[in-house]
Amino acid sequence: MSETQKCCCGGKNPLEQLDQALVKYKGDKGTLIPALQEAQNIYGYLSKEVLERIACTLEIPISQIYGVVTFYSQFHLNPRGRNIIRVCAGTACHVRGGKAILKAIEDKLGVPAGATTSDLRFTIETVACIGACGLAPVMMINDDTHGRLTPEHVVEILERYK
Amino acid sequence: MQHTRAHVLICAGTGCTSSGAKKVEAAFQTELAKQGLQDEVKVVETGCHGFCEMGPLVIVYPEGVFYCRMQPEDVAEVVESHLLKGRIVKRLLYQEPISMERIPSYKDISFYKKQMRYVLGNCGHINPELIEEYIAVGGYEALGKALTTMTPQGVIDEMKKSGLRGRGGGGFPTGMKWQFASNSPGSKKYVICNADEGDPGAFMDRSVLEGDPHRIIEGMAICGYAIGADEGYIYCRAEYPLAIKRLKIAIRQAEEMGLLGTNIFGSEFNFKLKIKEGAGAFVCGEETALMASIEGKRGMPRPRPPFPAVAGLWGKPTNINNVETFANVPQIIQKGADWYASIGTEKSKGTKVFALTGKINNTGLAEVPIGITMREIIYDIGGGISDNKKFKAVQIGGPSGGCLPEELLDMPIDYDSLLAVGAMMGSGGLVVMDETTCMVDVAKFFLNFTQSESCGKCTPCREGTKRMLEILTRITEGEGKEGDIELLEDLGAQIKDTALCGLGQSAPNPVLSTLRYFRHEYEAHIRDKRCPAGACSKLAAYRITELCKGCGLCKKVCPVGAITGEVKGQHVIDPEVCIKCGACFTKCPFKAIVKG
Numbered sequence: 109m110s111e112t113q114k115c116c117c118g119g120k121n122p123l124e125q126l127d128q129a130l131v132k133y134k135g136d137k138g139t140l141i142p143a144l145q146e147a148q149n150i151y152g153y154l155s156k157e158v159l160e161r162i163a164c165t166l167e168i169p170i171s172q173i174y175g176v177v178t179f180y181s182q183f184h185l186n187p188r189g190r191n192i193i194r195v196c197a198g199t200a201c202h203v204r205g206g207k208a209i210l211k212a213i214e215d216k217l218g219v220p221a222g223a224t225t226s227d228l229r230f231t232i233e234t235v236a237c238i239g240a241c242g243l244a245p246v247m248m249i250n251d252d253t254h255g256r257l258t259p260e261h262v263v264e265i266l267e268r269y270k
Numbered sequence: 271m272q273h274t275r276a277h278v279l280i281c282a283g284t285g286c287t288s289s290g291a292k293k294v295e296a297a298f299q300t301e302l303a304k305q306g307l308q309d310e311v312k313v314v315e316t317g318c319h320g321f322c323e324m325g326p327l328v329i330v331y332p333e334g335v336f337y338c339r340m341q342p343e344d345v346a347e348v349v350e351s352h353l354l355k356g357r358i359v360k361r362l363l364y365q366e367p368i369s370m371e372r373i374p375s376y377k378d379i380s381f382y383k384k385q386m387r388y389v390l391g392n393c394g395h396i397n398p399e400l401i402e403e404y405i406a407v408g409g410y411e412a413l414g415k416a417l418t419t420m421t422p423q424g425v426i427d428e429m430k431k432s433g434l435r436g437r438g439g440g441g442f443p444t445g446m447k448w449q450f451a452s453n454s455p456g457s458k459k460y461v462i463c464n465a466d467e468g469d470p471g472a473f474m475d476r477s478v479l480e481g482d483p484h485r486i487i488e489g490m491a492i493c494g495y496a497i498g499a500d501e502g503y504i505y506c507r508a509e510y511p512l513a514i515k516r517l518k519i520a521i522r523q524a525e526e527m528g529l530l531g532t533n534i535f536g537s538e539f540n541f542k543l544k545i546k547e548g549a550g551a552f553v554c555g556e557e558t559a560l561m562a563s564i565e566g567k568r569g570m571p572r573p574r575p576p577f578p579a580v581a582g583l584w585g586k587p588t589n590i591n592n593v594e595t596f597a598n599v600p601q602i603i604q605k606g607a608d609w610y611a612s613i614g615t616e617k618s619k620g621t622k623v624f625a626l627t628g629k630i631n632n633t634g635l636a637e638v639p640i641g642i643t644m645r646e647i648i649y650d651i652g653g654g655i656s657d658n659k660k661f662k663a664v665q666i667g668g669p670s671g672g673c674l675p676e677e678l679l680d681m682p683i684d685y686d687s688l689l690a691v692g693a694m695m696g697s698g699g700l701v702v703m704d705e706t707t708c709m710v711d712v713a714k715f716f717l718n719f720t721q722s723e724s725c726g727k728c729t730p731c732r733e734g735t736k737r738m739l740e741i742l743t744r745i746t747e748g749e750g751k752e753g754d755i756e757l758l759e760d761l762g763a764q765i766k767d768t769a770l771c772g773l774g775q776s777a778p779n780p781v782l783s784t785l786r787y788f789r790h791e792y793e794a795h796i797r798d799k800r801c802p803a804g805a806c807s808k809l810a811a812y813r814i815t816e817l818c819k820g821c822g823l824c825k826k827v828c829p830v831g832a833i834t835g836e837v838k839g840q841h842v843i844d845p846e847v848c849i850k851c852g853a854c855f856t857k858c859p860f861k862a863i864v865k866g
Contacts, residue, residue, distance in 0.1 A: 137584070140566035141549055145508070179568040179725075180549035182508055198470030199665065199701045200627035202715050208856075236552060236719060238509060239473035241627035241699075242285045242322025242634050251511060253288035 123161050125150055130165045140168060140176060144183060153184040189224045189231035191269040193249050198237030200244040209245045210234065212259035216266060229270070274312040276353060277331040281394060282315040283480055284512055285322030290341065294326050297345035302353075311353055317481015319394035320635030321381055324364060329376060329394075336376035337362040367631045367653045381632045384650050386613070386621050389597045390474075390637045393481030398516050401523035404484040410529055412600035416492050417535040420603075425496040426452055429599070431607035433619030438464055438555075438592030439670060439696040440772070441618070441685035447589060450579035451497040454587035459499035461490050462583065462590040464560060465506040465513070468552040469668030470719065471699035474623035474635055475593035479506065479513035482597070483520035487543060489596030491530065492603060494541045497589050502541065505560050507548040517545055552723035556771045557590045559725065570725045571771035592697075594623060615641035618684035622695070626652045628702040629659060645679040648702060659704035662803075663788070667696025669716045669723075670776030672783025673709060692783040694776070708805035709788040710795055714742040716780035720773060731774030734765040738781060747808045750796035759785060810850050810865040814841050817862035824854035824863065 129146045133139035143166060147158050154177055163170040177183040195210045210221060213232055217225050224231040240246045243255025247262070254265055280286075280295045295313060302308045319327050324338035330348070335358055337348065344362055351357045363372040364379050373379050387393075396403040404410070416425050430445030451459060463486060467475040479486065490502045506514050521543050524530040532540045546564050553559045554569040561583045563569035582588025598620060602610045611619050618640040624647060627633050631653030638647060644664060648654070655661050663673040666683075672693030681687055685695050703712065721735040738761050741754050762778030762785075769775045785792060794800050801809040814824070820838040832848040835841030843854070843863075855863045 138546075138564055138566045141563065142547070145547060145549065175568055176566070179570075180551050182548075182550035197719075199668070199699070199715070200471050200633070202470075203628045203701060203703060203707055203712075235509060235550075236468060236723070237470035237472070238284075239467065239476040240284050240288060240322065241471055241473055241625060242325070243288060244627060244633070246288075253284055255285070255288050 123158065126158060126161055127165070130162065133166060140166060140173065141180075144173075144177060148183060153187050155185075187224070187228065189228050191229060191249055192231050192233065193247060193266075194233050194235045194238070195221070195247045196236075196238045196240075196245065197234040198241065198244075200241035201237075201246055204244040206245040208259050209247065209257050209262055212262045213247075213266070216263050230266070274310055276311045278311060278313045278353075279316050279329040279331065279394070280313060281317070281319050281325060281327040283318030283322070283325075283394075283477060284510075285318065286325035286327055287512075289325040289339075291326035293342045294328065294340050294345060297342040298349070301345050301349040305349055305354060307349070307353060314397050315399070316395060317393045317398045318477040318635070319376075320390060320477060320637075321632065322635075323633040327394075333358075334375050334377065336364055336374070336379065338364050380653065381634065381636070381651055384642075384646060385637050386639050387637045388601055388621055389478065389485075389594060389623055390481070390635060392485065393477055396482070398481050398483055399519050401484060401520065401527060401529075404482070408604065409484055409600070410488055412603035413488050413491050413495075413529065414535050416495055416603050417537045417539055422452065422496045422498060425492060425603065428603060428607045429496070432602045432610040433607075433614070433617075434595065434598055434602060434610065435618060435685060436592060437594035437598070437622065437698070439667065439694065441695055444591060444595055447579065447591070448493060448496050450577065451499075451587050451589040454580050456587050457498075458501075458586045459497055460583045460586055460588040461494045461497070461499045461502040462557075462560065462564070462588060463490055463502065463504040463596055464555060464557065464590055464592045465504055465510075466548050466555045466560060467507060467510075467593070467697065468555050468723075469670075469697045469699050471627050471665075471701045472625045472668055472697040474625055474698060476510050476513055477623075477635055478593055478597050479510065480516055483513075483516045484524065485597045485600060486517075486593060487520055487524055487530065489599035490543065491534070491541050492599050493589060493591070493596065495539050497587075499589070500540045500542070502543045503546050503564055503583070504543065505546045505548060505554070505564060508550065514545060514547060521545070551725070552719075553725045553771070553773050556773055559771070560590065561588065568725075570727045571773075573770060594698075613639050615682065615684045617686055622683075622698055624698045624700045626700050626702070628665075628700075629656050629704040629707070630654070630702040631656050640684050641682045643680050643682055644674065644700075647683075647700065648679070652702065655702065655704050657704075659706065661702070662705050662707060663703045663709060663712075663784075665701040665703065665712065665780070666699070667694040667779075668699045669720050670694060670772065670779055671696045671699075672779045673703070673712065673787065674783070675787040692779065692786055694779070706803055706805060708746075708801050708803040709784045709791045710742065710746055710801075711803075711805050713781045713784045714739065714746055717742060717777065720777040724774065724777075728768075728770035728774060730765045730768040731770065731777060734761055734769075735774070735777050737761060738765075738778065742781070745792065745795045746801070746806045748795070748799045748806075750792075752796065754796060755785060755789070755792055804865045807850050807852060810852070811845060812843050812848060812850065812852070812855055812863055812865050814843055814854075815862050815864055816840065817860050819860055819862070821859065823857050823859065827853045827857045829853065 133143045221232045246255045326340045328337040328340045434444045435441040551569045554563045556571045559569040559571040578588040623637045636651045665673045717739045724731045726732045762782045825833045832844045
């Protein structure tokens, strides 16, 4: 992109933190995914403005970025809860009653897997395997792993996250 | 250097940490300080011991006493009784499931006794965040040996002679793969470690990455020297935050010591390593998809040839191996190919790490010589089926593998024998299933997984798995038709033949193998509208037996009012009204409600 061309965001965006983060990715190859990961760490999700900014800075067409964002389950285009619940739906958890755990959480929070509560306290997700099969059934809330769950126990654990 | 009379090893793997290992460690520090033992007894955080079920795990050396399910409240007793008075705290020792005997030393526990722990040898015994501990147990000697006494071709020849085959699932001979990459012309080549362990039910790579990260770095550096690469990537899934953290520490330490960087061991060899975090896509475990992902693209596979050894990452010759494969490399170079080839069977050499999970007494990681039987793994190491249930099947190889019935338990396991019976080694996940597991439901579970992880590039996988899933879903819901089984077999065979990558080609395996060994269960669902295991809720019929005490709890929890009965009298379920939610079944305190 030449100097005279204006980028789509108009060049005046309050995304300073993002700009600082993006500096190190400029001009290097294969940096789109790390850049998206860092951007999502800052904002919690990837808004249209953020994607446009990344497109301008890394000089990658936004269509291509959108393709990458929608391909990987880690990236999110909508705001998410303060606490992310990841219920393991792996084989070991499946045969040891993982479904009942998910149902208990969905019932308690009143939203299905994949959705966020209206107060933005929780987002419920399922993951293929957390790799803690010895403790099945398992879930992660943020970076904490909780194992050997029972439907009753799960509800108590949720209370600890505000 | 300060000498200590005893070491307390606390497992800080993901399993034990989530069971409260950090609190146990803090309790040890406080308690030791209270007793004035802080200079005599050292507390060490280690990687995974593989026996996650029993966590938090604590081993006290020099005796090697193995305490399990340790809680902070237990620490004071261990310090006072064991570390001060030399008396082992019996109640915290491991108890064998059958003999009920308490075993003090971990070496004598049946879970460990039949194992041959080489790849996992350091896991749980060294601090993974200190390079000095890895070096103290012989780490980086193999890299030194390769760089100073062997030619690159000599390293490749040694790998070929060892007979090591890729541990990621395919089982391709590693030495051959290295030879192809070495033969490719070009001055820029790459080494990639595939740490995108996505198979549900497999966690051996995670354990090695978290418990012994330097072993991977050393294996990759040796590979770089052998094929002429100066740059490597570790592609690790983002769901493993602890593994990524420890790898970063390990790479930094290796760089500081000059074991990564330029002129390693005073030779001409330069090697640098980078970590790439995955972004949550199972298909990225496929090598061409993985490389696309490193390049910052959608992680979709491409047709081969050209193979990565010819045109890989950014079009350059690339060698990709799995974590466990690289973890085997240092010992092969150090102890020699002949030693390695003496373990295993004629065509499958060495050891394999299996992740034992499901309805089994001892869940955890077991490293065994290839050629061992499934029965030895499940009964001798795994301690048999939990809750005194009956064994039904074992699922091996994750979503690409198959389910094996009891008749095949005595078959020696290697790459080729498993393929012959319709399963595959895969990454080595073993999920044990008992009589309450429905095989149609299991097949549906795996297909649901591969279906949602299908990248959508090729039609057989994108559409074919969807149609198969629809058929399976209707079978489990009692809507199955005559001819559905044949249709599944037909579709499965076509997808196997025509899909673009390994994910699609192996996606029908769980369905085809359950059809091969558990066809009667499919038939019961379709013809009799019955689920023999009582697992498919739409086909379940609940009934209250004479064990009913008339407490009325079931009546209260029933959301549709299908249960009637007087207090202290026999209750009844009206099958016409019942929606088969199972709420009464789980609530009944007298186990008076049965299904099936």
